[in-house]
């Protein structure tokens with residue numbers, strides 16, 4: 001699966017635009033030359049290091065084949081003694097079925113809108129899902145969370161846990177490794193003002209608060 005379009009052949013092929021990027025970001029160019037292009041560590045058992053973007057995309061597409069139906073989920077449940085969180089749920093009927101199948105928590109998500117452009121926004125989907133499940137059933141949410149205020153909306157709409165994906169990529173791309181902790185500090189800061197505005201003194205009190 002090794003593809004020679006990685007490495008130095010690629011900039012030459014892509015021409016002046018990439019050469020311009022290399023000149024503007026020599027540190028990045030040197031790191032890439034030394035360590036190779038960034039890769040998904042979780043793909044490593046399945047794809048050779050240095051595989052092309054196209055072959056990784058094919059591998060990924062093979063993972064989304066629609067084979068995961070409720071019967072298979074039941075089999076997985078019966079085989080796996082640990083906890084299972086089902087990610088990608090956006091309909092209350094599916095959330096209820098997941099709970100009936102013995103799933104421990106549901107993660108309301110459209111995978112960042114990257115799989116199906118028309119998938120509903122998790123923030124729109126979660127209130128009905130929350131109403132359909134017992135209050136103590138754990139619900140997580142991600143997708144489009146960009147600020148502390150977004151987190152408050154998700155929590156108020158029924159989430160027990162809120163996650164962010166791409167903001168961490170952006171923060172690290174902009175600031176390097178320290179970007180991740182900087183973003184967490186920023187999120188914490190952004191939570192404080194809306195909490196004060198709506199009278200939440202503690203996130204644990206959200207269910208009892210106005």
Ligand SMILES: Cc1cc2nc3c(=O)[nH]c(=O)nc-3n(C[C@H](O)[C@H](O)[C@H](O)COP(=O)(O)O)c2cc1C
Pocket residue numbers: 087109110111112113114142143144145163164165166167
């Ligand atoms: C580069 C990238 C790769 C992702 N790969 C997966 C994946 O393999 N499986 C998955 O369930 N979600 C995947 N996601 C979706 C994230 O887990 C998460 O649901 C999404 O990024 C949340 O939305 P946000 O980025 O708007 O916060 C990926 C997201 C990005 C940006």
